[in-house]
Amino acid sequence: MAAVNQFSHSFEFVGRDLVRPECVLTKANGEIYVSDFRGGVTCIDTMGKQTLYSGESTDIEDGLLQTNGFAIQNDGSFLVAHLGANSGGVYRLSRDKQITPFLQNIDGIDLPPTNFVHIDHQGRIWITVSTRMRPRSRGYSPLCKDGFIVLVDKGKASVVADNLGYTNECWVSPDGTTLYANATFSRELFKWTITPTGALVNKQLFTTFSEGTFPDGLVGDTLGNLWVTSIVSNRVICVFPDGRSQIFLEESNEEHVQKAEKAYLDYAMGREHLDNNPAALKNISSLSFGGKNCDDMYLGCLLDQRIVKIPNTGFVGHKPVHW
Secondary structure: OOEEEEEOOOOEEEOOOOOOOOOEEEOOOOOEEEEEOOOEEEEEOOOOOEEEEEOEOOOOHHHEOOEEEEEEOOOOOEEEEEOOOOOOOEEEEOOOOOEEEEEOEEOOEEOOOOOEEEEOOOOOEEEEEOOOOOOHHHHOOOOOOOEEEEEEEOOEEEEEEEEEOOEEEEEEOOOOOEEEEEEOOOOEEEEEEEOOOOOEEEEEEEEEOOOOOEEEEEEEEOOOOEEEEEEOOOEEEEEOOOOOEEEEEEEEEHHHHHHHHHHHHOOOOOHHHOOOOOOOOOOEEEEEEEOOOOOEEEEEEOOOOOEEEEOOOOOOEOOOOOO
């Protein structure tokens, strides 16, 4: 069956020899940072030079960080969500490649394989865990809603949202009053009001997604739109402030999407529906705005050794706190 290509912008590939570059972040100086399953985070500078920041730690299974999402701290170090086969947690990775535990458990319970870390403009740290299931593929179901969100604020960690359908990336508005989060396998985008104490109230189902869409990455722009990526179908979706959505990009293989969709509806979705994407874009995951005017878009790719750049999108992203 033919591929679907709904794309009005040019794009290019960035980087080489990356290993599972799921998450991508940019900086004002033009540097691009991507997660790297070789044990840390890779920096791609403006000349294309790549530097892998990685290390080993006896605190981690097999000694190697399995970086999924990550955040950049003020001192340049990274907070890394460890997506181990059996263990999770968040670790601090320094520029001199030292790894130290940041958060391994809450209330005496070890964190499961951990998905994402986001630092908001108020300095609060938000962590998502997709599922408590082992293996994680057991959570690839509309019936599984055991994902949760952790807030670390002023040194205290607490679960602030629970029972979500495979929690993925989250994003906080720059004024610090609103949290958004994707639930990949319930195909939902949620919105909460953040109280001055960090509690989440007024939970709203901001939008739901249709056939073939499994929301992963999430970021906002200066017009009030949210931008969402979909694994499997390689979609970039613009969600407007009123909750309506429109596909901005799609580069998918129709046969692959239909097989995954059938397995999802039959409660039989597994790794094979995520790991064998034959489309030209290899399971795009996260997204980040960057470039001089913050109007270029960068896409993480689960199955590629490169990431994707869409220049001059016509939309301007909010500058992240680490800029």
